[in-house]
Amino acid sequence: xxxxxxxxxxxxxxxxxxxxxxxxxxxxxxxxxxxxxxxxxxxxxxxxxxxxxxxxxxxxxxxxxxxxxxxxxxxxxxxxxxxxxxxxxxxxxxxxxxxxxxxxxxxxxxxxxxxxxxxxxxxxxxxxxxxxxxxxxxxxxxxx
Numbered sequence: 076x077x078x079x080x081x082x083x084x085x086x087x088x089x090x091x092x093x094x095x096x097x098x099x100x101x102x103x104x105x106x107x108x109x110x111x112x113x114x115x116x117x118x119x120x121x122x123x124x125x126x127x128x129x130x131x132x133x134x135x136x137x138x139x140x141x142x143x144x145x146x147x148x149x150x151x152x153x154x155x156x157x158x159x160x161x162x163x164x165x166x167x168x169x170x171x172x173x174x175x176x177x178x179x180x181x182x183x184x185x186x187x188x189x190x191x192x193x194x195x196x197x198x199x200x201x202x203x204x205x206x207x208x209x210x211x212x213x214x215x216x217x218x219x
Contacts, residue, residue, distance in 0.1 A: 080155040082174050084128060085182065086110035088148045092132075094141040104137035106130055106144070108152065108174075129173045130154075136179050143181060151180040 089107035096102055111125045130152055132140050144150065154176040163169050 082152075082154050082156055084108060084110055084130075084152045084174065086128070086150070086152075088144055088146055088150065089127065090146050092137075092140040092144050094137055102134055102137035102141070104132040104140040105173075106140070108150070129171065130176055131157075131173050132176045132179065136176060139179065149182040151178075151182055152176045153178040 086108045089109055092104040092106040094102055094104045106129075108128045108130045109125050110128065111123050113121055113123045116122050152174060154174050156172055157175050158170060158172045160168060160170045
């Protein structure tokens with residue numbers, strides 16, 4: 076039987092994407108993404124709970140993130156979970172779970188906070204990217 080490893084997140088970047096270029100000029104971007112859930116507790120008080128996710132984007136999506144995303148950008152990310160492990164300098168085993176993004180939709184308004192605007196189709200609800208093509212139709216990728 077096959078398994079399913081899919082993650083869908085809507086949240087805000089915790090900082091600007093950190094983009095590096097590997098051998099062969101392959102771009103990889105990494106950034107923290109905050110998702111916040113709000114609910115009422117037993118006493119009726121509103122409670123917000125924030126989870127932080129490490130998102131990794133490759134190639135065209137990484138370049139798109141470098142060009143258009145910044146701290147506090149609102150994005151939809153779809154991808155899969157990946158857990159890595161390594162030994163630190165003291166010999167202790169460390170683990171990290173990351174979301175490897177396959178699709179990216181920029182949900183910010185067209186004009187950014189600095190007053191400039193991104194090219195049509197690359198910001199706002201129309202801004203979509205996936206690992207195969209950097210820009211596409213959001214109605215084809217959104218599950219709702």
